[in-house]
Amino acid sequence: MGSPKDSTDSPHALPTPVTRAGREGLEAILAHPATAVIGLDFDGTLAPIVPDPEQARAHPGAVPALAALAPKVASVAVITGRPAGVAVRNGGFAGVPGLRHLVVLGHYGTERWDAVSSTVSAPAPHPGVAAVRAELPGFLDGIGAWQGTWIEEKGRALAVHTRRATDPQAAFEALRAPLTDLATRHGLIVEPGRMVLELRPPGMDKGVALLDYLRETRAESVLYAGDDLGDLPAFAAVEKLRSDGVPGLLVCSGSSEVTELRERADLVVDGPAGVVDLLSALAAQLA
Numbered sequence: 001m002g003s004p005k006d007s008t009d010s011p012h013a014l015p016t017p018v019t020r021a022g023r024e025g026l027e028a029i030l031a032h033p034a035t036a037v038i039g040l041d042f043d044g045t046l047a048p049i050v051p052d053p054e055q056a057r058a059h060p061g062a063v064p065a066l067a068a069l070a071p072k073v074a075s076v077a078v079i080t081g082r083p084a085g086v087a088v089r090n091g092g093f094a095g096v097p098g099l100r101h102l103v104v105l106g107h108y109g110t111e112r113w114d115a116v117s118s119t120v121s122a123p124a125p126h127p128g129v130a131a132v133r134a135e136l137p138g139f140l141d142g143i144g145a146w147q148g149t150w151i152e153e154k155g156r157a158l159a160v161h162t163r164r165a166t167d168p169q170a171a172f173e174a175l176r177a178p179l180t181d182l183a184t185r186h187g188l189i190v191e192p193g194r195m196v197l198e199l200r201p202p203g204m205d206k207g208v209a210l211l212d213y214l215r216e217t218r219a220e221s222v223l224y225a226g227d228d229l230g231d232l233p234a235f236a237a238v239e240k241l242r243s244d245g246v247p248g249l250l251v252c253s254g255s256s257e258v259t260e261l262r263e264r265a266d267l268v269v270d271g272p273a274g275v276v277d278l279l280s281a282l283a284a285q286l287a
Contacts, residue, residue: 014281015267017249025249028221034075035220039234040275041272042080042087042277044227048272049194050161051163053082053152057090061276065285066173067098068283074217078104079206081191081198081230083155084111084120094118107156108200108230109209126201128186132158135182136199139194143178151186157200159193168195180234193228194257207233214241220268223282227252235264251278 009197017023029036040046046054070076075247080087084106088094093102095113104113104257113121136158141178148165151158160179165171172195178188178203191198191205214222222236222241237247253275262268269278 002026006048013160014285015269017132017266019266021247022249024035024141025221025223025242025247025266029223029245029249029282030144030219031284033073036277037214037217037219038069038073038076038212038282039080039222039224040076040089040226041226041231041234042078042082042091044194045225045231045275046078046091046272047229051068054115056090059272060274061280062272063092063099065276065283066093066102069094069279070099070101071284072286073101073122074219075213076102077210077213079109079209079213079234080104080106081154081157081159081200082106082173084113084122088113103213105209105213107154108204108206109184109212110156110201110204122156126187128188128201129156129158129185130201131186132182132188132199136160139178139182140175149175150159152196154198155202157198157204159196159198161194161196172197191230193230198230205233207235207237209275210234211237211241219246221247223249223251225269225278226261227253227271228261230262235261239264244245251275 017026043056043128046062047058047123066076071148084104087104087106097114102115103247111120113120149162151160162168162171175197180199183190188199219250222240235250238250242248250266252261252268254268254270
């Protein structure tokens with residue numbers, strides 16, 4: 001369904017979604033912004049994908065665009081698999097005037113940071129994460145998959161990256177089944193992404209986090225933008241809401257690695273730079 005956004009000469013011209021449902025979602029946000037929620041993934045959507053996730057930082061235009069948009073809508077929610085505090089730090093969200101309507105739902109919604117209190121709230125971690133943390137290095141070494149892969153510590157989850165391997169896709173496919181077995185033994189699940197396999201507790205996904213937040217804020221319309229397989233549950237949540245009469249717009253932060261997201265999107269933009277342009281255009285339209 002999705003296709004690249006229409007190009008225009010105006011820096012603040014809103015692109016037109018290619019689907020009727022997407023156009024209705026955008027129209028609802030423009031007509032009643034005070035009841036609209038803007039949901040955004042972080043890595044690949046607000047921040048470019050980099051070889052080392054610790055070095056990921058929000059696009060330079062992201063914070064100014066969010067600061068311009070956030071006061072005009074009910075809320076902006078950054079929904080990420082990262083710890084909330086890490087996303088806040090890497091995004092540069094703390095202490096920014098205009099971002100009082102921003103929340104960060106970290107670890108797929110199990111952690112929450114809001115700009116008003118500048119604090120993170122979270123429940124106790126799943127015990128399976130600690131067990132996998134202790135076992136994972138030896139496990140990878142034992143199956144001969146250590147070289148070229150590396151473990152990212154995410155607090156309430158762990159991720160095994162293959163992007164640095166000689167053959168990233170082959171390493172990804174070779175690790176998928178054994179890591180799933182390891183996760184299952186400890187009551188966890190494996191969530192695949194762009195050359196990464198994340199081991200995390202069940203019941204944590206961006207769809208659940210988004211729906212819970214929309215209910216809390218009593219949102220009457222929603223925009224959600226993402227770039228990876230982990231964003232598919234949020235896409236499904238918006239599709240379900242649309243079937244129930246709640247308008248929504250699905251945006252793909254363009255990636256040739258995740259074609260399913262592109263195909264289900266109402267609008268495809270050119271990575272984080274395109275997301276920033278979209279948010280800026282939306283803020284300008286609502287001015």
